Amino acid sequence: MYNFIIVGGGIVGLSTAYAIKKRNPASAILILEKESHPAAHQTGRNSGVIHSGIYYKPGSKKAELATRGSVRMIQFCKDHGIKYEQCGKVIVATNKDELPYLDILQERGIQNGLNVRKITEEELAEREPHVTGKAALYVPEAGIVSYKNVAEVLVDRLKDYGVEIGFNQYVKGIKCGETSCEVRTQNCRFKGRYIINCGGLQSDRIANETGANVQHRIVPFRGEYYEIVDERRHLVNNLIYPVPNPSFPFLGVHFTRMIDGSIHAGPNAVLSLKREGYSKYSFDFVDAWSALTYPGFWKLAGKHWREGFRELHRSLSKSQFVKSLQKLIPEIREEDLVPSNSGVRAQALNRDGSLVDDFLIKYHGRTIHVCNAPSPAATASLEIGDQIADYVMKHQSTGVAV
Ligand SMILES: Cc1cc2nc3c(=O)[nH]c(=O)nc-3n(C[C@H](O)[C@H](O)[C@H](O)COP(=O)(O)OP(=O)(O)OC[C@H]3O[C@@H](n4cnc5c(N)ncnc54)[C@H](O)[C@@H]3O)c2cc1C
Incomplete structure (x- = not known):
């Protein structure tokens, strides 16, 4: 029997295990990750920016955890020899x-x-x-790092501390009783006192598996990038951002120097018809059905269909994408850019069509669910992990269900 089973080997799941282990080295922790390696989804497919916390409403969790989290992330990189730069x-x-x-x-x-x-x-x-x-x-305060690299270091530290990590373990079902929960993967069953759902793009489904009955739904927004060809890298020194549209949680296409020296332009924010779909034409019937049959989706679409079409057009037309970038750097040309990888954001959407603006963690019986952890959750991950660890430690010590 494990004390904690964490679903998801992205940066939030790994940071949560790290925080619990720091508080109670004797805890038996198992992380279950459906892919063969950590950081396979959002964590390994982002802009790699250590966000300062400037964008977020003062008093919000995003503001609090990103400002503290960026300091923690930099300290973690220093302590573990991870390459980062606080380039501003x-x-x-x-x-x-x-x-x-x-x-x-x-x-x-x-x-x-x-x-x-x-x-x-x-x-x-x-x-x-x-x-x-x-x-x-x-x-x-802003900086750059590879969160994939951070995740890999976390995995090494966790293994040193005796945390078990099961890769290729797809969590298919979770049943909770009075004193423990049983987690079923494609070929194994595990028992844990508490389950912590850090499933990112699948987190709403995992939550509902446990009976938590969350009302929001994850709507996937793909962020596509171009990379600037080597000869034109000199156009960008560090991080160049536009003023974001205040009605959306996305920052607008921008220029990012990655920690490996490459320069990325993007990401846009296009509705994806597949939660883990990284090409423009990715489609999954269940994912598309889940988004299109959710009332919140149509309310959001009703309010913002113009922006939605604009994003789609910009996704399909390189010249449109370049036009947006030229507002910041007029010299940039289509031939300076080659398509690069993409990532998909797990954004929670309410039934009334409003996007969940802040980080959202729900506690339900013996289960804890990270329901909304889009950007800047990579920056804030060590702090998010701490919040969850503090909560479970407090409740575990009183012996009652969380
Ligand atoms: C395009 C893009 C750009 C971004 N830029 C930044 C940035 O510059 N700075 C920043 O701070 N944040 C950024 N973010 C946000 C950041 O990447 C995420 O907030 C963060 O990675 C979330 O981590 P996570 O662990 O919650 O999710 P994930 O990294 O998605 O991890 C969830 C894990 O759960 C696993 N999983 C899901 N279902 C199951 C199951 N049933 N069984 C087992 N395992 C399962 C998945 O395989 C996955 O590995 C960006 C995101 C995107 C998409």
């Missing part, structure tokens, strides 16, 4: 309508404790000589 980023308003929102972002950043500041045209030209804009913020 610029957020650029490219037309005058964006100026008021740039002010709001600056205010949010200050409230979230960041050293964000407006920079002059000269400083912008010094930091990013190929960018044009009306005004810009500089956020020194």
Whole structure:
């Protein structure tokens, strides 16, 4: 019998195991991951940015856990010899309508404790000589790392601490009783006192398997990237972001220097008809049915169909994608970009059509569910793990179900 069975070997599941083990080295922990390696989905397919926390409403979990989490992530990298860089980023308003929102972002950043500041045209030209804009913020706290690398190091540490990790273990069913739960995979059964669901794109289904009956649904939004060819890498020094559309939780296509030196442009945010579908034409009947029969989806589509079509058009047309990028760097051309990998965001959607804005963790009997952990959850992962660990330690010590 394990004390904790964690479903999902992404950065949130691994960080949760790490946090529990730090608090109670004697806990018997099993992580079940359906793929053959860690970080196979969101964790290994993201922009690799250590977010500062500037975008998030002061007081929200995202603001709190990203600001603390970025500091923790950097310390973790230092402690474990993981390559990272705190290179800072610029957020650029490219037309005058964006100026008021740039002010709001600056205010949010200050409230979230960041050293964000407006920079002059000269400083912008010094930091990013190929960018044009009306005004810009500089956020020194932002950085870059490979979260796949972080996940791999976490796996090594967890194994050192005696955590068992079962790869190729697809969790198919979970049944909970008074004192424990039974988890069924394609070929094994395991017993645990508590189950922690860190299943990312599948987390709503896993939650409902346990009877938690969550009302939201995961709607997958694919983020597609291009990579800048080597000869044009000089167009970008570090991280260059536009002012995001305040009605969406996505940041708008931007330029990212990855920790391996490559420069990525993107990601967009296109509805995906397959939860783990990484090509433009990926389709899965069950996933598509799940999204299209959910009332929240149609309410969201009713409100934002124009943006949805715009995103789809930009996904199918490279020239449209480049047009968006040219707002930031007018010199960028279609021939400078080659298609790169993509990732799919697990975004929770409410029945009323509203996107769940903040991180969401639900506690239900002997089960805990990370229901909404999109960006910046990789940055915040060590803090998310701590929150869950604190909760379960408290409840475990009183001997009652969580
Ligand atoms: C395009 C994109 C860009 C992003 N950029 C950033 C960024 O720059 N900075 C940042 O902080 N965040 C970023 N994010 C968000 C970040 O990647 C995620 O918030 C984070 O990785 C979530 O981690 P996770 O462990 O919850 O999910 P995942 O990494 O998706 O892990 C979930 C795991 O659960 C496993 N699983 C699912 N179902 C089962 C089952 N039934 N049985 C067994 N295993 C199962 C999956 O195989 C998977 O490995 C980005 C995300 C995307 C998609």
